[in-house]
Amino acid sequence: MDNFITLDYGSGGKKTSALISDMILPLLKNEALEELGDGAVIDGAERLVYSTDSFVVSPYFFPGGDIGKLSVCGTVNDISMAGGEPKYLSLGLIIEEGLPVADLQRIIDSIRAAADRAGVKVVTGDTKVVERGRGDGIYINTSGIGFLRTPGLSPRRIREGDAVLVSGTVGDHGTAVMLARNEHLVQAELKSDCAPLHEMALALGKELGEDLRVLRDPTRGGIATTLNEFIEDGRYGIEIREKDIPVLPTVNMVSEILGLDPYYTACEGRMLAVVDPASADRALEILHGFEDGRGAAVIGEVTAEHPGKLVIRTPMGGGRIAAKLSGAQLPRIC
Amino acid sequence: MALDKTKTYHLMEVCGTHTMAIAKSGIRNVLPAFIRLVSGPGCPVCVTPPEVIDAALRLTERPNVIIATYGDMIRVPGSVKGDNLARRSAMGAKVRIVYSAMDALEIAKAEPGSEVVFLGVGFETSAPGTATSVEEAKRQCIGNYSVFSMLKMLEPSIRALASDPEFNVQGFICPGHVAVILGEQGLKFFEELGLPAVIAGFDTDDIVNAVRMLMVQIAKGEARLENQYTDVVRPEGNPMARELMDKFLVPRKDIWRGLGEIEQSGYGLRPEYAAWDAEQKFDIHFGKPVIKTACRCGDVVKGKLDPMQCPLFGTVCVPEDPEGPCMVSAEGACAAAYKYRAF
Numbered sequence: 246m247d248n249f250i251t252l253d254y255g256s257g258g259k260k261t262s263a264l265i266s267d268m269i270l271p272l273l274k275n276e277a278l279e280e281l282g283d284g285a286v287i288d289g290a291e292r293l294v295y296s297t298d299s300f301v302v303s304p305y306f307f308p309g310g311d312i313g314k315l316s317v318c319g320t321v322n323d324i325s326m327a328g329g330e331p332k333y334l335s336l337g338l339i340i341e342e343g344l345p346v347a348d349l350q351r352i353i354d355s356i357r358a359a360a361d362r363a364g365v366k367v368v369t370g371d372t373k374v375v376e377r378g379r380g381d382g383i384y385i386n387t388s389g390i391g392f393l394r395t396p397g398l399s400p401r402r403i404r405e406g407d408a409v410l411v412s413g414t415v416g417d418h419g420t421a422v423m424l425a426r427n428e429h430l431v432q433a434e435l436k437s438d439c440a441p442l443h444e445m446a447l448a449l450g451k452e453l454g455e456d457l458r459v460l461r462d463p464t465r466g467g468i469a470t471t472l473n474e475f476i477e478d479g480r481y482g483i484e485i486r487e488k489d490i491p492v493l494p495t496v497n498m499v500s501e502i503l504g505l506d507p508y509y510t511a512c513e514g515r516m517l518a519v520v521d522p523a524s525a526d527r528a529l530e531i532l533h534g535f536e537d538g539r540g541a542a543v544i545g546e547v548t549a550e551h552p553g554k555l556v557i558r559t560p561m562g563g564g565r566i567a568a569k570l571s572g573a574q575l576p577r578i579c
Numbered sequence: 580m581a582l583d584k585t586k587t588y589h590l591m592e593v594c595g596t597h598t599m600a601i602a603k604s605g606i607r608n609v610l611p612a613f614i615r616l617v618s619g620p621g622c623p624v625c626v627t628p629p630e631v632i633d634a635a636l637r638l639t640e641r642p643n644v645i646i647a648t649y650g651d652m653i654r655v656p657g658s659v660k661g662d663n664l665a666r667r668s669a670m671g672a673k674v675r676i677v678y679s680a681m682d683a684l685e686i687a688k689a690e691p692g693s694e695v696v697f698l699g700v701g702f703e704t705s706a707p708g709t710a711t712s713v714e715e716a717k718r719q720c721i722g723n724y725s726v727f728s729m730l731k732m733l734e735p736s737i738r739a740l741a742s743d744p745e746f747n748v749q750g751f752i753c754p755g756h757v758a759v760i761l762g763e764q765g766l767k768f769f770e771e772l773g774l775p776a777v778i779a780g781f782d783t784d785d786i787v788n789a790v791r792m793l794m795v796q797i798a799k800g801e802a803r804l805e806n807q808y809t810d811v812v813r814p815e816g817n818p819m820a821r822e823l824m825d826k827f828l829v830p831r832k833d834i835w836r837g838l839g840e841i842e843q844s845g846y847g848l849r850p851e852y853a854a855w856d857a858e859q860k861f862d863i864h865f866g867k868p869v870i871k872t873a874c875r876c877g878d879v880v881k882g883k884l885d886p887m888q889c890p891l892f893g894t895v896c897v898p899e900d901p902e903g904p905c906m907v908s909a910e911g912a913c914a915a916a917y918k919y920r921a922f
Contacts, residue, residue: 430678503678504650504909561783563605566920 762816
């Protein structure tokens with residue numbers, strides 16, 4: 246193979262075949278994929294969970310991960326949040342002309358490692374190459390299928406008094422990516438929290454049954470935006486306490502310098518769970534049993550007060566309403 | 580202690596970072612009802628008049644110009660609601676978000692075919708960094724870089740505010756970052772206004788302490804400048820930074836949203852640096868101020884109108900669709916009130 250992906254690799258001809266047979270197949274091999282059919286025939290269960298997500302992160306390598314790992318975890322997590330056990334992924338690559346092959350290799354390697362860890366197979370895919378200048382190196386789309394294991398998860402199940410939990414520290418991923426983009430401004434040791442959540446989600450679903458109301462991973466917009474989504478129907482409000490929300494000191498420091506707010510910054514390996522208060526302790530115990538769930542904490546509860554509004558209690562004792570994120574977070578002037 | 584608790588004591592902060600820190604901390608909810616924290620003209624974006632923003636927007640129409648700006652400028656409208664740098668960028672203008680003037684200079688170096696214009700918004704805190712970029716541009720002979728200076732000075736706006744007969748403030752929370760540059764000595768002018776003033780840091784503890792120090796002075800009938808932020812603010816400030824500013828910048832008459840024209844209240848580039856002065860380079864002229872919206876930002880920055888009392892607040896004017904800068908700037912009083920609405 247050449248050192249750089251050129252437009253030829255996206256043509257559908259010989260070079261496309263070479264890309265698939267020489268790099269992608271050896272790394273991602275499984276029977277279904279090796280058939281190289283238009284669609285993948287796979288065993289099904291009664292009800293399937295199906296999800297898709299696209300990944301355009303820049304830079305595509307960042308501390309704690311890369312676009313490849315992200316593209317697997319993102320869809321795996323969406324399936325998991327909907328109560329599914331993730332099984333199969335499709336992989337769509339849109340590559341910019343000039344991308345170094347070594348970078349692509351590293352990304353596909355990450356995809357393999359993440360897929361293995363999540364217990365999923367990449368069974369079908371597509372590759373396109375676009376002209377130089379049209380696309381940040383590489384864009385990836387994954388869509389995924391899982392078997393439904395925990396039916397009924399939904400914000401509609403939320404009740405007054407329910408406990409709100411988060412599985413670990415918040416804002417790590419978004420902050421790590423901004424750090425990677427602004428290395429000249431601030432240097433810090435910080436890794437993205439990018440990780441698959443399927444094991445923790447399935448464990449909670451299995452053990453808590455209907456006491457588990459809803460799960461969601463707080464990606465773009467952070468925990469504040471996601472919690473607002475839970476109460477959009479206006480039946481209840483949610484109150485969370487600043488002093489209970491786990492945030493790494495490094496995330497706080499970098500956020501202050503770059504003008505970000507950790508509560509509105511994306512996580513890629515964390516989940517928010519709403520559970521019956523009687524099961525809150527058990528839920529924490531379950532999460533703490535997983536490496537990625539060590540930092541899990543109860544951060545607040547569902548309340549009949551201020552329906553439709555998320556309120557954050559400050560350490561001062563005052564409270565403030567936290568609305569959904571409007572537009573991208575922008576840094577301050579001085 | 581002689582405090583009349585039937586009165587309301589208004590304490591004004593004049594720094595956008597304080598505006599946000601106070602809103603975020605929830606301090607207002609736990610202060611007694613007779614103490615009110617008010618926002619003044621501390622948000623540099625918010626006091627930039629619409630005709631200046633319009634001039635920056637017009638610059639984007641030149642084909643080879645790249646506008647480099649702090650992030651929170653990109654959604655600030657000029658005289659026409661909805662017209663802002665973000666929209667111009669979507670329509671093909673070249674706009675880059677930077678954290679500092681030096682970042683903008685790096686863009687100029689990387690793109691020799693373009694003309695990079697840095698929008699130099701800010702008070703004395705941002706002035707030294709802006710001046711440094713001109714120093715470096717000269718030293719490295721970078722010709723495709725210029726600064727559109729919108730830099731403003733703290734003292735003249737405070738004096739203008741305090742001279743308004745309707746001015747009803749009993750104490751000032753003074754800006755910690757500006758004080759780093761100017762020092763206690765540079766903020767002594769507050770004492771001439773006959774009101775207590777405390778230089779404060781930005782943590783919740785700092786602010787609460789500053790409020791306490793102000794109320795003690797008010798109770799004793801004193802009007803002194805005190806420094807709560809002694810960790811960082813020295814009596815002499817940062818003389819090197821001021822030397823840098825003096826070398827490259829010169830005070831000039833400037834227009835303030837809400838306050839009108841004030842003599843010697845803004846900074847322009849000295850004539851010997853005209854080659855890096857965007858106003859000279861691009862022959863920038865300002866149109867007549869025509870406010871085409873019902874925006875009351877001018878009253879908000881003077882502390883005359885509480886954001887939530889504005890009839891447009893939260894209905895017609897929201898961060899996604901602002902009438903004026905106060906609702907969309909990261910340090911705007913209306914944005915702070917909206918984002919951190921007290922509960």
